Amino acid sequence: xxxxxxxAAHGGAHHPAPRHTPGSGDQAEILDLDADVLAEHxxxxxxxxxVAAGGPRHIVDLGCGTGxxxxxxxxxxxxxxxxxxxxxxxxxxxxxxxxxELGLADRVRTVQADLDADWPDLGRPDLGRPDLxxxxxxxxxxxxxxxxxxxxxxxxxxxxxxAVVELAxxxxxLPGDAPEDRPGLEERCHAALARHHAEHxxxxxxxxxPGLVAAGFTVEGRRTITVNVDGSRVEAVGRYALSxxxxxxxxxxxxxxxxxxxxxxxxxxxxxxxxxxRRDDLAVRTERTAWTARRP
Numbered sequence: 406x407x408x409x410x411x412x413a414a415h416g417g418a419h420h421p422a423p424r425h426t427p428g429s430g431d432q433a434e435i436l437d438l439d440a441d442v443l444a445e446h447x448x449x450x451x452x453x454x455x456v457a458a459g460g461p462r463h464i465v466d467l468g469c470g471t472g473x474x475x476x477x478x479x480x481x482x483x484x485x486x487x488x489x490x491x492x493x494x495x496x497x498x499x500x501x502x503x504x505x506e507l508g509l510a511d512r513v514r515t516v517q518a519d520l521d522a523d524w525p526d527l528g529r530p531d532l533g534r535p536d537l538x539x540x541x542x543x544x545x546x547x548x549x550x551x552x553x554x555x556x557x558x559x560x561x562x563x564x565x566x567x568a569v570v571e572l573a574x575x576x577x578x579l580p581g582d583a584p585e586d587r588p589g590l591e592e593r594c595h596a597a598l599a600r601h602h603a604e605h606x607x608x609x610x611x612x613x614x615p616g617l618v619a620a621g622f623t624v625e626g627r628r629t630i631t632v633n634v635d636g637s638r639v640e641a642v643g644r645y646a647l648s649x650x651x652x653x654x655x656x657x658x659x660x661x662x663x664x665x666x667x668x669x670x671x672x673x674x675x676x677x678x679x680x681x682x683r684r685d686d687l688a689v690r691t692e693r694t695a696w697t698a699r700r701p
Contacts, residue, residue: 433471433495435652438645440473442689446630447473447541450695451481454568455625456537461485463532465560467520468543472500474570478539479509488527488535490516521548524556534562541570545611554613554620561700567622569613573692575653576632578646580686584679587668594653594669597660613696622698629694636687643682645689647673650681 440447451474460482466475469489478487491497497515504513518525528534538557547553557567575595582588614624636642654669661669671679681687 432493433499435645435648436470436473436496437499438641438648440471440476441641442634442639442645443473443632443693444477446632446693447477448481449630450568450570450628450693451477453626453628453695453697454481454537454566455697456482456566459484461535461537461566463488463529463535464537464539465490465527465535467538467540467557468546469496469500469515471496472503474539474541475500475513476503476507476509478537479512482537485537486512486514486529486532488514488516488529490518490520490525490527492517492519520553524560527560534565535560536562536565537568538565539568539570542572544569544613545571550611550613551616551620554616554622558621558700563700565700566625567617567698567700569617569696569698571611571613571694573694576649576689576691578642578649578681578687578689579684583684583686584668584672586671586679587665590665590668590672591650591653593665594657594661597657598653617696617698621701623701624696624698626697627694629692632689632691632693634689636689637685639689642687642689643684646687647675647681 462485464478464482464485464487466472466478466487466489469475469491470493472489475487475489478485489497489500491500494517497517501510501513501515504510514529516525516527538561540557544550544553561567577591577595579591581592584590614627617624634642636646650669651673654666654673658666671677672681674680675682
């Protein structure tokens with residue numbers, strides 16, 4: 406999940422749809438785009454992690470999605486191996502395929518698991534307990550995040566680091582005065598979904614600091630990154646916006662005004678004159694906040 410991120414991600418995991426389900430090919434596509442568009446910001450967060458000299462040897466990526474965090478961590482820590490955990494077989498297959506393409510397959514182990522159920526053994530006979538656990542845009546999907554935090558504390562090696570990344574919400578792509586026929590459309594879509602999100606993903610955008618302390622961690626750092634990726638600079642932004650707004654439409658359609666729904670459909674019609682892909686004013690705007698916490 407990710408990112409984990411809109412994953413994650415996500416990775417991502419961070420999307421308007423309900424939590425990821427195995428076999429979610431469309432979700433995998435947007436996680437891949439998320440990794441591409443936000444790669445610079447993810448690398449910045451991994452560079453910020455307060456790790457000991459030599460870096461971690463064994464990393465666990467919880468809710469890894471298609472691997473945005475996994476590959477950023479492998480790049481940041483060239484001597485580490487990653488255990489990548491996700492509920493989706495589709496996500497994990499893509500991650501393994503990408504690892505093969507990059508020549509990193511020997512440094513990645515994938516584990517399919519529902520972390521709201523019984524946790525698998527995520528230790529490694531050769532590497533022991535993880536000394537770094539990374540959870541990007543995945544904690545808010547957990548049915549009982551407090552339980553998850555306590556379980557991670559027990560999983561980590563003594564002195565190990567837990568890095569949590571959370572998104573402020575689903576990214577915005579259009580200027581506030583767009584589209585021309587229905588200015589402010591995107592914000593109205595988000596407002597229409599606010600109740601759904603509050604009921605079904607109540608922990609999205611949470612401040613994880615107090616929960617980490619309650620679970621027995623020592624919080625060492627917090628950092629917020631403002632994301633504003635110009636579509637004229639990153640080619641994937643258009644496709645990312647298209648995929649993201651399609652998901653937004655699917656979720657918001659039952660509560661949108663008919664005029665807003667028609668305007669959104671014109672944006673999503675890739676063959677029409679009002680297509681998102683014809684616009685030159687797209688951007689990805691959101692915030693990501695990260696916490697680092699140590700197991701005493």
